[in-house]
Amino acid sequence: MDPIIAIATTILTQIQQPTLAFLIGGMVLAALGSRLEVPEPVYKLIVLLLLLKVGMGAGIAVRKADLLALAVPALGAALAGILIVLLGRLVLLRQPGVSEMDGMATAGLFGAVSASTLAAGMAMLDGAGMAYEGFIGALYPFMDIAALLTAILLARMSAERKAARSVMPQGGVATMTMGQGGGTGHGDIMREILVDTLKSPAISALLLGLGLGLLARPEAVYASFYEPLFRGLLSLLMLVMGMEAWSRLADLRKVAHVYVIYGLAAPLVHGLIGFGIGLAAHHLTGFSAGGAVLMAVMAASSSDISGPPTLRAALPEANPSAYVGTSTGLGTPVAILSIPLWIALAEALIGA
Amino acid sequence: MDPIIAIATTILTQIQQPTLAFLIGGMVLAALGSRLEVPEPVYKLIVLLLLLKVGMGAGIAVRKADLLALAVPALGAALAGILIVLLGRLVLLRQPGVSEMDGMATAGLFGAVSASTLAAGMAMLDGAGMAYEGFIGALYPFMDIAALLTAILLARMSAERKAARSVMPQGGVATMTMGQGGGTGHGDIMREILVDTLKSPAISALLLGLGLGLLARPEAVYASFYEPLFRGLLSLLMLVMGMEAWSRLADLRKVAHVYVIYGLAAPLVHGLIGFGIGLAAHHLTGFSAGGAVLMAVMAASSSDISGPPTLRAALPEANPSAYVGTSTGLGTPVAILSIPLWIALAEALIGA
């Protein structure tokens, strides 16, 4: 019974964290019919600041890393992010009743990375005396952005296909909706969706932040403004998402079990994928045992920071009670509890 | 002449404090016809953040207090808040020319508590070597919220009655305005107003913050975001209220003397009420002499923090030049100057 108590305690602690507490608070307000609202311009400001910050932090971390040593693990991290999303699509969209948007947003969030879970992993490795590379923090944007972009692209492509199919009977001019004449192929549509995604406010802000972090020297304004405001703005975003989630909770009733099972099992499967990639990097380039553990921790984690604002802005049709609920409520506790497992695996297969 | 100079100095210092200085600045801008404006969505954000912060701070304080020892003084504090508002209603609304909304808002603000006046009281007790309970900070939300809710409820009930009366002659369907058919009694209307008040954005945000502070662990985001932004956002709110107050200052010309007398006398009367309740708690539960002094200080003080945003959002018809001017310009200086009086009373009646 001990592990169940441990899991219950971790879930309770997780619920009391501001992220989930504000989400639940927003749901309670909506349930009670409160007239509280966060005005649209304020919401846009919050998303802009959050994504600029996430991008800038990632850009600064990559700029300060040793790019040569970073190359192979970074490719591996991006690969892990993409694989997790593709796997999530395979598993979740096959379940009857799971909407395409909700499924892809959930897979994207589980592919993206939680910085705090990663920090917990580093702390445990320090405690266990297992060394890891200094550039690990710079790996996280590769997995994070690869997973989010893949999920958004796939979701929007399938929405486009669906729209095309529903328009077809009325004259076959489906591709017109993308602003092109007839006769465009599959590749063209995909390129258009990619360009359109990159121009969306959320991804633009994320990439702008990344570029500024990489090429400029925004450290001072990052430390004095974006970093201190971050947690607070995130709490407001969670409030908005909670209010919205409540009004759409009924949609999930029939498929709740799918998300519960996914939230509990996915972190373990994803961690194995990450660990496998870390192991391959170990044999290829001498990537450390601790590095492989942290690759597993990143893959097992699901994003509580970069993911929700990006997905909320880029896939507004997706239901936050599905993806944020599954990820923050179940995925994150399981990911944290599974860290010792990856350390044990590394000790067995690589040696400390 | 010395006390008059002391009062004048305190008033001058008070006017130079950001709270009142921004209020006056807003009035000057409006008087000069400036086109400066604070956009409505920004105003809503400010109120949301301020009230979340006030609620969260109160919730955290109550959560950390010893609830058993807190019970009797907390009831006493709530009682003091309600009594002060009822007394204010009796006194202010009887004056010809004082509008119902302005009178109730002023009474509410004088019933609510100033955290900085309370801090001044604690500092003076420390200086005088008089002990008090550690949970005193957790008493303040009870008096504060009880007073504000009572004032808002009473003001809205009487507005409802007035609206009903003015509709009556045209067919007696007054209660229809509350969305109910004929035949609803007094209690129903009161319940509806209470529910409606709780659903209002201001009270929702205050109660959400309270709930988060009590049940979750928002300390980190509170300290890194809500607390540092607080004074600054309040200064912006004061600017808005000052601009608004100017355009309505003329309404007050005929009744200014009422507010001046109330602002000077009320803190002393309210302090006596608070001291009496503290004395009763002393005899009932051994509440300390210092505790009784601080109960008097809280009752004598009028809110400069939680009150203005709550009242501005919940009673938009009330004129801020009446309630903020009376409270911050007169009530607070008198409350601060009267602290030694309560210490002397406690020494005489309870013993240090």
Next chain:
Amino acid sequence: MDPIIAIATTILTQIQQPTLAFLIGGMVLAALGSRLEVPEPVYKLIVLLLLLKVGMGAGIAVRKADLLALAVPALGAALAGILIVLLGRLVLLRQPGVSEMDGMATAGLFGAVSASTLAAGMAMLDGAGMAYEGFIGALYPFMDIAALLTAILLARMSAERKAARSVMPQGGVATMTMGQGGGTGHGDIMREILVDTLKSPAISALLLGLGLGLLARPEAVYASFYEPLFRGLLSLLMLVMGMEAWSRLADLRKVAHVYVIYGLAAPLVHGLIGFGIGLAAHHLTGFSAGGAVLMAVMAASSSDISGPPTLRAALPEANPSAYVGTSTGLGTPVAILSIPLWIALAEALIGA
């Protein structure tokens, strides 16, 4: 070749500073067709906070200065600001293709002061062991506000004249646009424009901040809120201005050489004006050699802080790629590099 490398390095460092990096980032986003936007209410909030902060900081600095010793140098500083703008008007508006609004905004920005260039000057004087008055920081608002007000007044007066001329043929009722009957003279129109400028949101906020800094005690809220938020809000403003600048960059193609020459030469000419005024103050009142150097540094510098938000709000027709580009991209590096020149001049003409 050394000085060219030094200039190139300074320009590169300057481009990587958040101010210019966010401006360029905004231009890139606009060039790529991003749908990112900063909502209008948020933009208004940013300008309000920035200008309140600039005004308040200046007011606090003046309040803390010794007003008697300040008088002559302050008059000199204001004179320098006005002379620079008049000179800029003479030079820039004579160039074919330079729009009136762009030319006046650029002249205003070069008349206004960069606090960071001033700080660099103080650091170099400290290094050279050359003494200067403690109140120098309080001189800067005099030059800054005099230059900005002069530029805005002149730009709006000429816009008014142009509008009048274009209306004339249709019946000679030009002055009606200012809300007056026929027969108003030149002085009346100027007074109306002055009053109208003072009532504009930007100048109102600046003057309100100045008044609060001078007369109230906003130090606590200034240090806890306005100061920490400043650089971050400025980065957002630069983003907005960059996006806007891109869409209007084509306007500048034909006159780019004018701005390049002005941006490189003006700081040296302006520094000489400032040094001359400092020298006069030295002979009149014993103003120190270091003070004369810093007067030259202030005059040579162009505003990166107070100027852009003020001009953007007060002269929305002016093209930010002209004035911010010229000032931050060229004027500021030249101003910083020319500091040793003023120190050498002071040593030669005054003696350390």
